[in-house]
Amino acid sequence: MLHPFKAISLSFKKTPLAIRELIALDETACRHFLHTLHHDLGLSDLLVLSTCNRTEVYYASERDHSPAIIEALAQLKGLTDTDITEYYPYFDLLNTYEEAVQHLFEVAMGLDAQVVGDLQISNQVKMAYQWSADADAAGPFLHRLLHTVFFTNKRVQQETSFRDGAASTAYAALELVEELTADVANPRVLVVGLGEIGADVCRHLGDSKVFQNVTICNRTRSKADALAQECGLQVLDFERLVEGLKDADVIISSIARDEPFFTRELVERLEVLSYKFFIDLSVPRSIASEVEQVPGVLVYNIDAIQSKASAALEQRLAAVPHVRAIIAESIAGLADWAKDMLVSPLIQRMKAGLEQLRQEELDRHQKKLSAEEAKRLDDITRNLMQKVLKQRVLQLKAVCRREDAEQLIDVLSELFDLEKQPTSA
Known part of the structure; x- marks a missing residue:
């Protein structure tokens, strides 16, 4: 086994939203949970990742600690x-090791996301890693693993079309709004x-740096207030809707x-003086088809947006084999490093023994030599040992990468009686 790395995952794939919401952790809870797992359960190489679609714990241990982790999460x-x-x-x-590492790569790249190629997940993984580092819960393996993940993410971004386009309906709607208002200063x-897609669009608008003048209006004010607080948006009373429509x-x-x-009658009352864009995310449609006959009004319905999202999704799916090939290269490189780490103590014992x-x-x-001769002999033998070791170490690492590293290390340790050797000179 290259490393006792494990993971426990609860995700959208088989868990209803109602349960995911109960289990989800904010930053404060994630940091507290890290502390509990690290100090109370003694786990290392810890990563706690919690989003709207998943709550996961990655850790290193020879034993399966999943029951204790779930119990700690429940508490x-x-x-x-x-x-x-x-x-x-x-x-x-x-x-x-193989399952946990592969899963983390697929999550971080967006292969395991509800929307393939999810743009947000890589940043969420970076934040989770930062919290782990802050808690001193990330060991050498996790540091190497996460930096390999980030390098892989950069390769996927640069070498494939996996992140191109808006593959979710909500994000496609946001992208459409950006296109429509490209020439509008501070668009309103x-x-x-606040249907499901509409609420998601609000979240994207709240995260966007492009839109600073966003208002939401809902017949039930409390629902609008809650979403506005979450996303940092303004709320308009439903009774003042016509006023808001005129301004937008x-x-x-x-x-x-x-x-x-x-309806056409409602929109005509707005007295549109320049272009006004209506985007309909509802099924059945909430904007009558006749509305587009009003001068200056352009209407985009859900089919146009989903078509845009579907085209992006097809492009991303076509890039999946390339993404998997890049991941495979990264995992192979990580495995080589892990094997080097396995053989490192053996090399140190060999050096100490020699x-x-x-x-x-x-x-x-020493007694037969002058001080000058003793120093010369010390230099000669040290240089000779280093030259002999350098080539042998390179050969040993290469063999361990090709063969079963653990079995080979056991054989060499027994052959050279290295268990009795100190680990440093």
């Missing part, structure tokens, strides 16, 4: 023993209705109702 979230028993089947246990965006450059509708809310023999031989002849 942190205030869940009962009944809850623990009910939720346990939702967790995937990745108890081998109004989101009316872009109106995004996510209203759930059987008949169109925005150095001990060299010193013993020098001591035998």
Whole structure:
């Protein structure tokens, strides 16, 4: 085994949103959980990753600590023993180095995301790594692993089309708004209705540095207030909707109702003097088709946006084999480094053993030599030992990369009786 790296994962693949919401951890909770796992359970190489789609713990240990990790998570979230028993089947246990490493790469690259090629996940992994480093819970292996992940992510970004385009409907809508308002200084965006996609668009707008003037309006004010607080947006009273429509450059509708809310008569009352863009995210449509007959008004419906997202998704899926090939190269390089780490103690014992023999031989002849001769002999034997070791070490590392490193190390240790040697000179 290259390293006792393991992972435990609860994700959107088999866990309902209602449970993911209960388990999800914010930054404060993640940092607290790291401290608990590191100090109370004694785990190292720790990474706690929690997003809207997954909550995962990566750790290094010879034993499977998943029951204790789940119990600690349940205690942190205030869940009962009944809850623990009910939720346990939702967790995937990745108890081998190969499984855990492969999974982390696929998560970080966006292969394991709801929207393939998710742009946000790599930043979320970076934040999780920073929290681990801050907690002194990241060992040499995790440092190497995460830096390899980040380098791989950069290669995927530069060498493939895996991150190109907007592959989710909400993100495609945001991209469309950016295109429509490219020539508008400080565009005013109004989101009316907070359906699932509309709420996601609000989150993207809140994260965007392009849009600083975003207002949301919903018949139920409390829902709008909660989302506005989450995303840093403004709220408009529903009674003042017409006023907001007149001011907005872009109106995004996510209203759930059987008949169109925005009719031609309503939009004509807005007295549009320049272009006004309506984007309909609702099914059934909330903007009547006749609205586009109003001069200066352009309407984009959900089909146009999903078509844009589907085209991007196809492009990303086509790049998946290339992404997997890059990941495979990175994992192979990481495995070589891990094998070098396995053989490193053996090399140190070999060096210490040879150095001990060299010193013993020098001591035998010291009395017969002058100080100058003793120094010359010391220099000669040290240089000779270093030259001999350098080539042998390179050969040993190369052999361990090709063969079963653990078995080979055991054989060499027994052959040269290295267990009895000190680890340093």
